[in-house]
């Protein structure tokens with residue numbers, strides 16, 4: 069069987085997770101009557117230190133729901149370079165919320181100074197008002213780097229002072245917590261709204277949540293319905309999330325070690341560049357120098373030898389570790405990769 073390092077979304081629900089799903093008590097969630105969904109929302113809200121949370125089908129819908137809840141058409145939103153909300157949501161932000169993005173910083177990170185340099189005033193005759201700043205933690209295209217918490221605190225404090233709301237795209241906030249040793253509540257505290265995904269490292273088949281203040285989440289509830297994301301007996305899905313919080317959270321540390329292992333093998337190959345300092349979680353992005361095979365070639369050759377990866381640019385490749393690949397799989401994958409890059 070192939071070693072699938074394309075994404076942590078490829079994970080399969082385990083037999084135990086499926087059992088928890090099959091046994092889940094359910095009700096009509098649109099009436100607020102699904103006990104499993106309610107329990108999951110309460111647990112996530114508590115973990116994140118927020119008043120309320122809302123279960124949605126995907127991370128994209130979580131981000132889009134948050135965006136719609138906190139902006140008006142014509143608003144300006146500050147985002148990091150290559151953010152998911154900018155590059156991976158099919159233009160939804162422009163189509164659904166009518167916002168424009170200003171991209172700030174580099175490598176997926178930015179600072180309070182970047183925020184101040186790009187934050188546009190409210191009530192200005194010509195400029196679009198900046199009403200939201202979003203931070204992705206960990207940053208996918210930034211090689212899974214954890215956004216420095218002191219920068220988050222400084223940016224969100226400044227945002228608050230300027231009447232700008234703050235959104236954390238925490239699709240991999242569980243990874244950020246394990247990697248940094250900071251609790252989910254500490255990571256979430258500076259933000260008005262936080263999204264987290266169950267279908268990445270936690271290994272659930274479906275689901276994300278949006279968390280924040282109760283009144284904001286009530287508005288988000290309506291937005292979810294507008295986007296067609298209201299669900300009924302969704303407790304079957306929520307039960308997978310409840311299971312994952314109990315059994316799949318602490319083990320993310322293994323994924324991080326495995327990513328490190330891959331990175332440390334690849335960095336020794338001439339013509340391969342990896343910023344080892346940024347390999348802090350379960351994502352390894354490496355670049356191939358001119359004269360080396362390009363990303364598409366490496367990915368095709370690796371596939372023939374049973375290792376699946378994603379092309380992330382002309383000369384950039386991404387590998388992601390997760391609960392369905394073991395340490396041995398990762399060592400083997402790194403050897404195969406070293407082989408196909410060098411040949």
Ligand SMILES: *Cc1c(COP(=O)(O)O)cnc(C)c1O
Pocket residue numbers: 126127128129131152153204206208237239240265267268276
């Ligand atoms: C995966 C991901 C999402 C959500 O993706 P979906 O495929 O819609 O669940 C959002 N943000 C980041 C940073 C992600 O990596």
